[in-house]
Amino acid sequence: MTLRTQQAIPPFIYDVQIPAEDQLYLRLKGHLSAQSIGLLWNEVLERVQQEQKPLIIIDARDVSYCDGAGIGLLTEINRQQHLKGQHCNVINLKEDFQKLLDVFLEDPAFSPAPRPKERVNIFEGVGESFYFFIEHIYQQIVFLGELSVHFLRALRDPLRYFRWTDVWRVVEEGGVQALFIILMINFLMGLIMAFQAAIPMRQFGADIFVANLVALSILRVLGPLMTAIVLAGRTGSAFAAEIGTMKVNEEINALKTMGLNPLKFLVTNRILGMIILAPVLTIFADFAGLLGGAVVVRSFGYPLITYVNQILGAVHLNDFLGGFIKSFVFGFIIASIGCYRGLETGSGASAVGQSTTRAVVSSLILIILAEGAFSIVYYFLGI
Amino acid sequence: MSKQNDIMIQTSQLTMGYGDNIILENVSFEIIRGEIFIILGGSGCGKSTLLKHLIGLYQVKTGQIIIDGDDITLAQGDVLQRILNKxxxxxxxxALFGSMTLSENIILPLEEFTDLPKSACERIAALKLKQxxxxxxxxxxPSEISGGMQKRAAIARAMALDPKILFLDEPSAGLxxxxxxxxxxxxxxxxxIxxxxFVIVTHELDSIFTIADRVIFLDKETKSIIAQGKPQTLKQRxxxxxxxxxxxxxVSI
Structure with missing residues (x-):
């Protein structure tokens, strides 16, 4: 077939004559190729349709070349005539091209398979979406239920139940290797926040209270939240991709037919690893955020000890613990969503990509929702 | 030995499919202990579907699958585990686990279902690989060895717990x-030895004539078994x- 990039293609032209009342004579000339007939395809078909003649004679004596697209035009004219109970004859086509045409003319009604009928009923569409939504919620509840059973069983003999090499691998890959990026992001968060807060506070001579703002924000909210966001994008997505790829490669089926529960072997170890590493990373994140604030306060001319004393005066243990407890929940959310999305992966390489995206988006949404829930609970508890 | 004892897998009136799409209907057959049994048919006739139902990955819609005396269609918990270990x-x-070495792939089920010490598991894994x-x-x-070696390693892993039955899904594909x-x-x-x-899904004719004791032939149109017996007999008669x-x-023209 001739490609668009190729040059100097002889043009395709056509000529229509009406030699008799019931006949249409269509003479084709030049190059019948994908490149040359595109502009005239619809025009030729419309012209043939307009005339409504019982017999169309297509004279191809001047056709110098004919590829699949050219055959497509000839068969389409033939098909349209056939559907109306009328006739079409192609004459004088070169022998090589005629052989190709004959293959398709054996079934004159041949046409591409119609697209599957799309549902247009809006109520049906809404109902179906709602059904899938409920089904999805149900599956998540089942997943959480099974997970709870596994963790309860694990309590009996955690040393034997968990595969500790897998747990420590998660801690190392998700924790140690993510440490630098988490330190950097939280350091910059503390720094940026301190700078932004310093501008209005300076007007009231309250520069030093930047320390209070940074410490409370970092310890209560931003430290655990930023850590969770990095973990969701980095480790949660990796869980979904790993498990999704295993599913596509039939490794999950292999586990099942060995009698090994995928939840126990692939999910519980990852969740435990994440529950261990998220709080530890959060402590590092808190420290980095406070350090970022310290750099700004120090640049205002305050000694470091003043910054530290200001923080110690403003922050209580509950503020730290409030953020610390959140990090366990965030760790659980990220790992369980990542694994769940991995396990529900369909077939094909694109399904792994979809699962990974869903894992990150779902984790972020749930983390923010959990953050909101914590804020409300802490407010009523007076923390 | 009675005839009943000779039967390793007995299926009766199996109907299976995915959702509303029925792939096979009212299929019944028996597999004799120790034979190499091959499931044959054209593309899309349900060979792999039948295999996945036989090994309990999916539930049949109707019918019964008895594996070495145990009904896998109703099995749960410990009974299912006992069947899967066979x-x-x-x-x-x-489907080797990509993050594990060949040895670790074989050790995994050994560690889970036996009390063998690690050194013994390693030794057994080495023996299975030698086999x-x-x-x-x-x-x-797995990524460091060829496709054919991966398939052999997968057989070694499948033999880790000395099963009585091995199911192979298109073992020669791509080799x-x-x-x-x-x-x-x-x-x-x-x-x-x-x-x-062996229950094998394949359509490699050379393999079929070399290894098969008996075959069944599935048909997409009738959703059933259209022939069964020895491959040479079927070929000739x-x-x-x-x-x-x-x-x-x-090719039919």
Whole structure:
């Protein structure tokens, strides 16, 4: 077939004559190729349709070349005539091209398979979406239920139940290797926040209270939240991709037919690893955020000890613990969503990509929702 | 030994499919202990579907599958576990765990279902790999060996718990003729020496005539078994045109 990039293609032209009342004579000339007939395809078909003649004679004596697209035009004219109970004859086509045409003319009604009928009923569409939504919620509840059973069983003999090499691998890959990026992001968060807060506070001579703002924000909210966001994008997505790829490669089926529960072997170890590493990373994140604030306060001319004393005066243990407890929940959310999305992966390489995206988006949404829930609970508890 | 004791797998009136799409209807057959049994048919006729139902990955819609005296269609918990420990499965892709070495792949079920110490598991894994001529590759990752070796390693893993039945899904797919013939010889050797019953999905004619004791032939149109018996007999005597064409590599015009 001739490609668009190729040059100097002889043009395709056509000529229509009406030699008799019931006949249409269509003479084709030049190059019948994908490149040359595109502009005239619809025009030729419309012209043939307009005339409504019982017999169309297509004279191809001047056709110098004919590829699949050219055959497509000839068969389409033939098909349209056939559907109306009328006739079409192609004459004088070169022998090589005629052989190709004959293959398709054996079934004159041949046409591409119609697209599957799309549902247009809006109520049906809404109902179906709602059904899938409920089904999805149900599956998540089942997943959480099974997970709870596994963790309860694990309590009996955690040393034997968990595969500790897998747990420590998660801690190392998700924790140690993510440490630098988490330190950097939280350091910059503390720094940026301190700078932004310093501008209005300076007007009231309250520069030093930047320390209070940074410490409370970092310890209560931003430290655990930023850590969770990095973990969701980095480790949660990796869980979904790993498990999704295993599913596509039939490794999950292999586990099942060995009698090994995928939840126990692939999910519980990852969740435990994440529950261990998220709080530890959060402590590092808190420290980095406070350090970022310290750099700004120090640049205002305050000694470091003043910054530290200001923080110690403003922050209580509950503020730290409030953020610390959140990090366990965030760790659980990220790992369980990542694994769940991995396990529900369909077939094909694109399904792994979809699962990974869903894992990150779902984790972020749930983390923010959990953050909101914590804020409300802490407010009523007076923390 | 009574006839009942000779039967390793007995299926009756199986109907299966995915959702509303029925793939096979009212299928019944028996697999004799120790034989190499092959499931045949054209593309899309339900060979792999049947295999996945036989190994309990999916529930049949109706019917019964008895594996070595246990009904897998109703089995749950410990009973299901007992049945699964009698079978080993080699998937078309091999499905070895990519993050584990060949040895660790085999050790995994051993650690889970036995109280053997780690050193014993390692020794057994090495023996299993030797059985499939992969000795010396214990510490290789699946990605570091060829496709044919991966399939052999997958057979070794499937044999980890000394199963009575091995299910192989298209073992020769994607292999060159020599590697494929080596795999056939391995299957025959394991069947004759260890007495393992093999249930194999394939449409490699050379393999079928080399290894099969008996075959069943599934049909997409009728959603049922259209022929069963010894492959040579079917090739020479089958009156079914599709079966005849299949065995004689002919295209119906």
């Amino acid at each position: 079978i080993g499965v080699m998937y078309q892709s091999g 499939v001529s992969l000795d010396g590759f214990e510490q290789y990752l 060159d003729p020599i590697t494929s013939a080596e795999l056939d010889q391995l299957i025959i050797r394991l069947s004759r 260890l007495g393992i019953t 089958s009156k079914n045109k599709f079966v005849h064409d299949f065995f004689n590599r002919q």
